[in-house]
Amino acid sequence: MVCGLLGLLLAACSTVPTGAPRQDGAAAPPAGAPPAPDMRPVSATLLAQSRAQLRDGNSAQAAATLERAIRIDPGEPAVWLALARLRYTEGNWQQAEQLARKAKSLAARGSAVRSAAEQVIGDALLMQGQPRGG
Amino acid sequence: MSRSRKHDPLHVRLRAAARRHPWRALCVALLLLTAAWILYLNWLVTDRFEGRRWDLPARVYARPLELYAGLDLAPAALEQELRRLGYRPVAGRPVRPGSYHRDAFVIAVRTRQFRFWDELQAAQTIELRFDRQGIAALRDAHGERAVARLDPLLVGSIFPQHGEDRLVVTPAEVPPLLRAALKVVEDRRFDEHIGIDPLAIGRALLANVRAGAVQQGGSTLTQQLVKNYFLDNRQTLWRKLREAVMAMLLELHYDKDDLLNAYINEIYMGQDGNRAIHGFGLASQYYFSRPLDELELPQIALLVALVRGPGYYDPLRHPQRARARRALVLDLMTEAGIVPVADAARAAHSDLGIWDRQSAGASYYPAYLQLVREQLLTQYRQEDLTQTGLRVFTALDPLVQASAERRIAEGLKALDGERAHKLSGAAVVTSTQSGDVLAIVGDRRAGYEGFNRALNARRPIGSLIKPVVYLAALQSGYTLANHLQDAPLTVPLDNGDSWTPHNFSDETLGEVTLLQALVESLNLATVRLGLDVGVDEVATLLGRLGFREPVNAYPSLLLGAVEMSPLDVAGIYATFANGGFFTPQRAVRAVVDADGTPLERFPIEVSQVADAASVYQLNQALVEVLRRGTGRSAVLPDGLVAAGKTGTSDEFRDSWFAGFTGDRVAVVWVGYDDYRPTGLSGASGALRIWDDIVADTAAVPYSAPLPDGLELRRVDFHSGAAVASGCRNAVELALPAGSRLPRGACTGDWRGLGKRTLDWLHDVIN
Numbered sequence: 001m002v003c004g005l006l007g008l009l010l011a012a013c014s015t016v017p018t019g020a021p022r023q024d025g026a027a028a029p030p031a032g033a034p035p036a037p038d039m040r041p042v043s044a045t046l047l048a049q050s051r052a053q054l055r056d057g058n059s060a061q062a063a064a065t066l067e068r069a070i071r072i073d074p075g076e077p078a079v080w081l082a083l084a085r086l087r088y089t090e091g092n093w094q095q096a097e098q099l100a101r102k103a104k105s106l107a108a109r110g111s112a113v114r115s116a117a118e119q120v121i122g123d124a125l126l127m128q129g130q131p132r133g134g
Numbered sequence: 135m136s137r138s139r140k141h142d143p144l145h146v147r148l149r150a151a152a153r154r155h156p157w158r159a160l161c162v163a164l165l166l167l168t169a170a171w172i173l174y175l176n177w178l179v180t181d182r183f184e185g186r187r188w189d190l191p192a193r194v195y196a197r198p199l200e201l202y203a204g205l206d207l208a209p210a211a212l213e214q215e216l217r218r219l220g221y222r223p224v225a226g227r228p229v230r231p232g233s234y235h236r237d238a239f240v241i242a243v244r245t246r247q248f249r250f251w252d253e254l255q256a257a258q259t260i261e262l263r264f265d266r267q268g269i270a271a272l273r274d275a276h277g278e279r280a281v282a283r284l285d286p287l288l289v290g291s292i293f294p295q296h297g298e299d300r301l302v303v304t305p306a307e308v309p310p311l312l313r314a315a316l317k318v319v320e321d322r323r324f325d326e327h328i329g330i331d332p333l334a335i336g337r338a339l340l341a342n343v344r345a346g347a348v349q350q351g352g353s354t355l356t357q358q359l360v361k362n363y364f365l366d367n368r369q370t371l372w373r374k375l376r377e378a379v380m381a382m383l384l385e386l387h388y389d390k391d392d393l394l395n396a397y398i399n400e401i402y403m404g405q406d407g408n409r410a411i412h413g414f415g416l417a418s419q420y421y422f423s424r425p426l427d428e429l430e431l432p433q434i435a436l437l438v439a440l441v442r443g444p445g446y447y448d449p450l451r452h453p454q455r456a457r458a459r460r461a462l463v464l465d466l467m468t469e470a471g472i473v474p475v476a477d478a479a480r481a482a483h484s485d486l487g488i489w490d491r492q493s494a495g496a497s498y499y500p501a502y503l504q505l506v507r508e509q510l511l512t513q514y515r516q517e518d519l520t521q522t523g524l525r526v527f528t529a530l531d532p533l534v535q536a537s538a539e540r541r542i543a544e545g546l547k548a549l550d551g552e553r554a555h556k557l558s559g560a561a562v563v564t565s566t567q568s569g570d571v572l573a574i575v576g577d578r579r580a581g582y583e584g585f586n587r588a589l590n591a592r593r594p595i596g597s598l599i600k601p602v603v604y605l606a607a608l609q610s611g612y613t614l615a616n617h618l619q620d621a622p623l624t625v626p627l628d629n630g631d632s633w634t635p636h637n638f639s640d641e642t643l644g645e646v647t648l649l650q651a652l653v654e655s656l657n658l659a660t661v662r663l664g665l666d667v668g669v670d671e672v673a674t675l676l677g678r679l680g681f682r683e684p685v686n687a688y689p690s691l692l693l694g695a696v697e698m699s700p701l702d703v704a705g706i707y708a709t710f711a712n713g714g715f716f717t718p719q720r721a722v723r724a725v726v727d728a729d730g731t732p733l734e735r736f737p738i739e740v741s742q743v744a745d746a747a748s749v750y751q752l753n754q755a756l757v758e759v760l761r762r763g764t765g766r767s768a769v770l771p772d773g774l775v776a777a778g779k780t781g782t783s784d785e786f787r788d789s790w791f792a793g794f795t796g797d798r799v800a801v802v803w804v805g806y807d808d809y810r811p812t813g814l815s816g817a818s819g820a821l822r823i824w825d826d827i828v829a830d831t832a833a834v835p836y837s838a839p840l841p842d843g844l845e846l847r848r849v850d851f852h853s854g855a856a857v858a859s860g861c862r863n864a865v866e867l868a869l870p871a872g873s874r875l876p877r878g879a880c881t882g883d884w885r886g887l888g889k890r891t892l893d894w895l896h897d898v899i900n
Contacts (some may be wrong), residue, residue: 015427045280064252064724067568067738072200072281074567074797083738098715098740104715105209105746106839 043073047082062086075094077107077117084120089126097124163229169693172379174829178546179380180387182363183396190523190728194506195286197723198250198568202281206833207267209241216243218532220424220489221553231257231283231539232428239264246425248285249391251527251724255283261401266812287532288419291498292507292519299406300521302399302867305391307427311472312414313394315438318470319463321355327388329382333827334427356381358441359397362412386779392665403437403446407581409498411444421449423489431473435463437853449486456486500574500583501531505701508589509736514725523728528721529570531842534563534798537830538573541579542802543821546578549804549814557812559804559820560587561827562704566799568738569708569717574701585807593805594699597764598781601710601752603664604652606675609747610667613757614649615847615854617876621658625689633689635661638782640814649855649865651764652755655780657693664692677776678718678743694783700801703792707801708754711777711794711840714744729742745839747870753777754867756793757836764817765791768825775835776828779815787811789819796834804841844868853878 019064039047046069053062063086067080084099102122125131135846142150151158157562196855199215201207213223216234221243233898235242239265245258253802261273261284265408271278318323323331335352353361360380363365384393402410411420414437418426421435429437440447449456454672464478506528509518518524538561556578563573584592608614620643625633637657643650651659664672673687681702684693703721709716717740759765763779768785778793789804789812802820805812812819840846849856851863855878858864862879 026696040202040204042204042281060735061252064732064735065736067723068200068281069739071565071568072202073568074565095739098742102740104713105715105841108839116359117586 031107039076039078040073041077043069043079046072047079050082054089059086059090073134075106077103077111077113080106081113081117081120084117088124093124093127097121097128099122112118139505171580175380176378176383179360183384183388186400187392189521190302191452191521192292192510192519192524192526193287193301194292194503194526194528195443196289196532197301198283198286198527199260200281200283201269201272202269203269203271208268209239209264210242212262212646213285214763215533216241217489218224219284219418220421220422220428224864228259233884243284245282246285246428247732249726250283250727251525251735255285258282260665271448272345272444272661282899286527286863287531288425289530290416290503292510292526298635299409299411299416300399300413301419302413303415303426305395307415307425307797308398309427309429311399311431312434312438312473315434315463315467316355316394316397316441317464318472318844319438320358320441321353322470324394326357327385329385330354330378333407338473338571353377354381355397355606356393356827358382359393359400360384362397362400362402381546384787386847389758400416401441402444403440403871404448405873406498407473407584409581410578412592415869416560418735422486430481431464431477432460432484433487433542435467435481435495436460439589449488453486456603496583499530499535499574501586501588502528502535502571502574502721503679504576504586505571505574505589506777509722510725524733525726525728526722527567527724527726529565529572530721531563533832535573535575536798538563538575538827541823541826541830542575543578545826546611546804549819549822555806555810557804558587558807559822560591560700561803562588562700562801563831564708564719564799566702566711566794567717569719571701571704571719571721572719572798587803588700588809590699591803592699593803594694594700594783595696595790596694596781596783596788597657598673598703598779598790598792599691599696600652600655600660601705601756602676602679603660603667603672603692603781604648604755604855605710605744605748605752606667606671606753607648607663607673609745610671612648612650612663612667613873614647614751614867614870615849615873615875616648617645617854618648618651618659618663620644620651620656620663621654622644623658623662624660625665627689635693647852649755649758649854650852650865653758653851655764655782657757661689661692665689668887675744676706678716679709680718693783700803703790704801705794706800707794708799709743710749710756711799711836712740712744713753713841714742714749716743719740747843749842750838750868752836758851758865760793762814765793765821767817768821770825771829773835774829774832775837776832777836780821782815782817785811786815789814790816790822791824795832795836797826798828798832798833800824802827840868841872845871845874848877849875849882851879852881 016120046065050065053065063083065081066083066086073079079101080099085098085101087099088096100117104114104117104121107117147587173341208469211722213236220232222233226235228235231244233244233245240261242259244259244262245257248255258274262269263271263380271283291301323334323869326691331354334354338352357377360377379881399413399415402412404420406420411417411541417437418424418429422429436449436456439456447456447459461482462484466475469476470626482872508528512528542559542561546557550556559578561575565569574588576582576588577584622642627633635657641657643656644654669689669691672691673685677687681698685696688695705719708719717738720736722736724735756779759779760776762766765778770776774795776793776795778791779788781788787805787809792801802824804814804819845868847856847867847869848864849867850861851865854876856875857880861880
């Protein structure tokens with residue numbers, strides 16, 4: 001019976017709208033799966049660029065770069081997370097929280113991005129005077 | 135009586151003087167009148183000149199195309215985009231900005247320098263290598279690179295005034311050769327005369343008499359400028375006199391450079407449907423899709439040739455005349471010595487070079503611009519938009535817009551069939567995750583400037599509301615496997631009346647799952663569910679999903695007795711597509727001032743308004759709508775998983791389809807403006823157009839990560855019972871973990887399927 005259920009799950013993975021091949025806006029693999037696939041080079045480049053812009057004190061430009069990345073690769077949680085962090089540094093707690101939630105919703109279970117997103121959510125909630133655990 | 139005395143009042147003395155010397159009096163009176171008239175003309179013409187002088191209307195750009203390794207773009211598609219942007223193909227390595235070179239699978243582009251809203255991108259050479267999936271790699275002078283942007287398409291100015299459109303160019307953007315050519319061809323003594331040129335008039339008269347045709351005009355550039363301000367085809371002597379006086383007055387007030395610049399920005403250069411093209415800046419974009427400062431000799435000569443008669447010499451409709459006049463212009467330029475003979479000869483033999491507008495769709499997007507203006511006017515005054523040279527970066531995607539326009543036009547024509555009255559339609563396409571509005575179609579005529587149905591038609595949404603009802607139910611603890619009764623009912627209303635809803639097919643299916651009730655759009659089951667959840671809950675959820683207008687929480691709301699625009703609907707369905715995150719639908723991405731300083735930014739914002747697990751469940755049902763439900767007649771490419779909902783309002787007055795893929799949200803509406811019934815359901819009307827638009831423009835199938843708290847189960851579509859893999863009506867569903875599923879077996883039988891299938895066929899055929 002366990003084998004049957006496992007078989008069902010495997011079959012399910014191939015037809016239900018999750019776990020699709022890596023594409024824009026596409027899935028993280030189903031629960032309990034290996035770590036998320038590597039980031040696309042374009043997203044990694046833009047992320048690095050925005051970090052450099054932030055280091056130079058250019059917050060508006062860094063945000064614009066991250067938005068470019070979101071438009072190109074909206075399924076990549078790391079980009080949403082970076083934007084969430086940026087909003088946090090700007091004091092925009094509400095958007096920091098929401099963008100981090102978005103990042104979390106796209107991130108694979110157990111991944112580093114996911115726990116980082118949860119961290120930002122918690123911090124942002126605190127800054128809004130609300131308890132953690134949102 | 136006729137002798138006036140020193141102490142009489144002035145008017146008495148004047149009158150007496152007039153009686154003594156009537157002729158002199160008449161002269162004085164005439165002189166005074168003339169002076170007054172001249173003063174009036176002076177005011178008229180300087181007011182017009184000043185009014186335009188500092189006008190720097192906002193320029194509006196479409197989205198820039200981002201190029202990166204992994205982008206699913208064929209070389210031919212990139213070439214098309216480059217040509218639309220006015221890039222010229224060259225043999226060998228592209229050197230001039232605005233040129234490219236194509237080998238079979240490699241395209242090298244020399245991009246233009248462009249100031250984006252976030253950075254100034256210098257002109258650079260990018261080399262793209264393609265494989266079967268699209269772009270395989272990019273390189274520039276420094277080596278491998280991850281991403282590059284092309285300069286965006288200029289889509290026009292923000293406020294065409296009275297149907298006139300112009301792209302104001304600064305003196306720096308005007309090629310010196312253009313100035314020289316204008317003087318040589320139109321007004322040789324421009325720099326010397328006082329506004330009129332009697333010599334020119336005389337010469338023109340002689341030349342025209344000799345040639346037997348009007349070859350030269352005697353008007354100066356200044357006179358032509360005046361004529362353009364007060365466009366008047368009645369060239370009577372009186373008008374010409376007025377024109378001459380005003381020209382001289384202009385010359386009195388303003389210097390030659392100012393006048394020439396005004397001329398360059400003002401002169402009528404052609405007609406594009408409803409839109410009059412004024413000025414060389416827009417003419418350059420309109421005819422060649424290139425910025426004015428990029429034009430070469432043959433194009434400059436052609437534009438100068440057009441000045442004399444843009445309609446008569448229209449290069450599209452009268453290419454031979456255009457060529458001939460261009461050759462004449464080149465001759466004059468050679469004679470005057472401003473251009474070498476060899477260059478002129480080469481230019482005369484070259485193509486007219488008019489870009490092919492057909493492949494790009496209309497280059498004028500008034501429906502989209504309307505949304506841009508609406509969104510800008512929340513932050514800017516009208517004067518800011520017309521005078522300060524703002525640059526507005528929008529999310530408009532010309533390819534998506536072209537597809538939506540074409541599919542609406544063709545689709546409505548097909549649906550019209552033998553009807554006595556032509557149908558109306560509208561479409562909105564947005565980007566799923568960013569909220570960018572990619573295309574707006576407000577009328578079946580592309581470029582129509584009137585009523586914009588996508589933004590302003592408020593129509594009953596009918597069954598489009600059902601996902602909201604079901605989402606409310608899912609959020610309050612229902613699952614897709616729960617049972618509902620699709621059975622007749624009468625609902626007592628607050629005012630003492632009662633309401634008896636019906637299913638579209640008038641049959642009732644008895645006990646069904648939530649899944650089936652939504653997928654097959656069963657009214658009775660939905661009303662029962664909605665009443666159980668609470669109409670107020672549904673109304674509140676509608677607000678949270680993004681619909682900001684007040685909503686009457688009557689039971690009829692459950693079947694869509696609420697009016698929305700297609701854009702409103704897109705906002706709601708985008709929230710479903712985003713897993714419960716609301717993101718504002720934006721046409722404007724960024725605004726920059728004339729110096730390049732970013733002003734207002736319209737950042738990407740999100741807000742979680744519905745819980746992910748419930749939305750995930752809902753979306754599964756919406757996928758089934760297209761697989762086996764009321765949307766099953768949609769034709770989509772293999773592998774492009776989509777989700778959506780048909781919407782049919784009372785008595786078939788509105789035909790809707792709203793749905794999404796991984797990258798696109800699209801809404802189509804079809805109906806009559808006067809609300810008469812169309813006989814079209816969402817499936818037989820709007821869906822026919824929707825699936826074409828989505829097939830054209832969507833590349834990413836809908837998919838989402840499985841949220842916490844859900845697990846996959848295999849259940850029967852009709853009974854909700856857990857079933858084995860062999861069951862013919864089995865569906866893999868994610869349901870809340872630990873859900874207790876109803877007892878039951880695989881409903882492999884054809885319970886009611888025959889009649890239902892017939893109904894669907896009926897729908898599809900009609």
